[in-house]
Amino acid sequence: MIAENINTHISAIDDKHKVAISVDSVIMGYDEESLKVLLIECNTPPYEGKYSLLGELVNPNETLDEAVQRVLQYWTGRESLYLEEVKTFSSVNRHPLGRVITVAYYSLVEIKKFTFDETHQKNLKWIDVNKVKDLAFDHDMIFQECLEKLRQSLREKPIGFNLLPKKFSLNQLQNLYEVVLGLELDKRNFRRKINSLNLLIDLNETQQDVAHRPAKLFSFDYEHYSKQRRQGFKFEI
Template identity: 40%
Template sequence: MIKSNSTNSNIQQIKVAVDCIIFGFNDNKLELLLIKKKENPEKGKWSLIGGFVGFDEDLDEAANRILSDLSGLQDIYMEQIKTFGKVDRCSFDRIISSTYSAMILKSRYTEDKISKYNAQWFPITEVPDLIFDHNDMVDIAIKRMRRRVRNFPIAFNLLPPKFTLPQLQVLYEGILDEELDKRNFRRKVAQMKYLVRLDEKDMSESRRGAFLYRFDETLFENEQNFNL
């Protein structure tokens, strides 16, 4: 590959980074994956999982490569959230950073894999001071995730294929970090035409049992198109 801008090589250029905001769902609580910086000038401080984008690497690829390099987590579908580009976001360099985020079920990933790295899970309510504008990044990702959970069925991949309404409510309460009124919740759920009640019950929690439901992706797509 040829060098693209040899005439500009002594001009100050903006560096391009990515930062990964990984939420883990565990015991009905949200957690956030962080790493401790090993090198100066931010040595010892907590950070999102980030790094520079390679010249020959797609932005999306960079996010996946960096997440895997620094935490061992692989094959996680991350969604791009926002690119942070304030001049003073880092005191010693001009870097813009695209954030990527995913929400995973922690139990699907072995803990020891992560502890081999410098990575650690923090409860979302106990996120420490992070480098640069990383706390802002986390705030925006949480807000967006909660807004999307309210409007889109993005939480269903955290449930087994068949689930009960109490399970669904506990999941939402954990993500939104608020108690939901059962009657309001049921009323709202009744509007989700893409939630299909099965002719099967989970009998493990009560004698009457609780009907099992499944998420129907096709019905969801139709509803999105049909509704205003």
């Protein structure tokens, strides 16, 4: 049943044990109204016309993280600030070409910096995460798992900043949480909590050209956060 244990009895690897491995990347961005995912239209049967996640076979000389960044770079000209591995999908018949095991990642990007060239990449589209359905392959399942994982991580780790511009207001931040998690937060309580975490740098700047009282702008204090994290940092929203 176990012919040769890969870890203890090291011999050659039979070709029948070699399979294709891909990464599928749930690239998400936030545009003040909703959380969106970047999808691509398939153009070959059996999934012609359907949307799918951006995925790619892993090359022999790269790690999975590198493959994910390569896909992002290729399609959008930029890499992601934040990547998280979510889950491996390994059903035997999940891909029509034969066995392809895929590792799902989600990545967070600043959506405004990810404008793509409509002529070359006209089959790319940002779609509201609440309207995603009927994707190619098993991508509905992969997408839902990644979305769920993002929501989970957003509550436990200060990663929301990767979806916002470098300078943002407290109301923008609160809005992000409300939109992504689908809940309403009390403004005063939210500010008290954020404040107590000491993760923001007050830029002493305000919004420009808004038809109301301009908001103060902040940025995320990555340095202070990594210090705190080393000392065991707890976060919860």
